[in-house]
Amino acid sequence: MAKAPSDLTLNQVRYFVRVAELGSMTETAAEMFVAQSAISTAIAHLETTLGHKLFVRQRSRGVVLTEQGTTFYAAAQTILRSVDDAVHSLSPERLTGQLAAGCFTTLAPFWLPTIYEDLTSAHPALDVRLREVTGDQVEQLLLRRELEVALTYSFDYGRSIDFERLSEAPVYAAVGEGSHLAGRSTVSLEELADEPLILLNMGKSANYFLSIFQDAHLQPRVHERFESFEVVRSMVARGHGYTILNQRPAHDLTNDGGRIVRLPIDGVRSYLQIGVAHRADESLSRKGEVFIEACRSILG
CATH class of the missing domain: 1.10.10.10 (Winged helix-like DNA-binding domain superfamily/Winged helix DNA-binding domain)
Known part of the structure; x- marks a missing residue:
């Protein structure tokens, strides 16, 4: 009993x-x-x-x-979230407890360190736990309550997940320095469709990049698929094909010392949003809110 x-x-x-x-x-x-x-x-x-x-x-x-x-x-x-909120109500300027948040793996190198620094600096008593996740993991981890919020792209996560838009992820083509396209100021999607594509193959991300061609009624020549952002860039820098990406590193060097050339794509807009995903059936804790505030301050 x-x-x-x-x-x-x-x-x-x-x-x-x-x-x-x-x-x-x-x-x-x-x-x-x-x-x-x-x-x-x-x-x-x-x-x-x-x-x-x-x-x-x-x-x-x-x-x-x-x-x-x-x-x-x-x-x-x-229960634990309610206790944290009750304690926070007595000292609203001091956040305590644990924040479990995710960041899409290709966004993480660009934004996660700054978000972490902002949160821990503004809320030193907060136990910030950040985790890299793929597009296929976001919905699952949120619904299993392993994460409260996740910085990610605006993929289709279903009705159980809300998405708050913060910014648009611009799309561009990347080619190696030795490519015949490297000297161009822009490139067309039709020209790219005839070239070998090195595809960033990360579930929902791969579907998004391929949909850019599908929307234009084009069929790309997928030459290789890799799950690593840096492997894709290195393969392109070595002349094995081109790629299409969203995130822009601070420089065009690859990890192995190569260099890529970034080109705008004529007439193509990303429409892919960067924002924060969270469960749709409940309100965010104050800790979840400060995560969104930090993301908005950095990306907005």
Whole structure:
């Protein structure tokens, strides 16, 4: 029989949430600087209080949530967020607790360090945890509540995700210095379609780049596909083809010392937005709001 809800403690809830996210009591204990026995005892007491098994212990996979554990995980996140907001209401100038935020992997090198510095400088007591994510991970991690917000592109994430636009990501073609197109001031999509394309192949990103040609009723010659932004740039710099990208590094050098030439594409507009994605069915915590404010200040 379940005990009275008053037997539940905040530490039990905090331990439970982190174990659910890490899938390991050992890792949770190390991260929170407590004995593993304290974690396992707290989880056992919590299960007794609730009258339900929250985890299944598996040797090869650590621990995984049961159906009841998954349900309670969502509620536990709300509990912890409400406590943080209640504490914040007494000292609105001082944010504490943990902010779990994501950043699309190709945006991360350009914006994530500055966002991190702005947040930690303005809110030194805030535990900022930033994570690189792909387009295919954004919706999943937000709905699993592993992230509250994510700086990303305006891909189709479904009705469960809201997207707040901050800026447009300009599109351009990149060729090597030795390309016959390198001396041009602009290039047409028709000309590019006849050249070998080195495609940045990151799920939703690949679909977006290919859609630029599809919208113009053109079929590109995809020569190679890579998931790394820098590998694509290096391949282009070495003359293996051209690529189409959105983010603009501060210089045109590649990691291996090559150089690319960036060209505007005649008559092509990106229409791809950069912004912050978050769950549509609930209001943001103050921590989520300050993340958006930091992103807006930097990108807006």
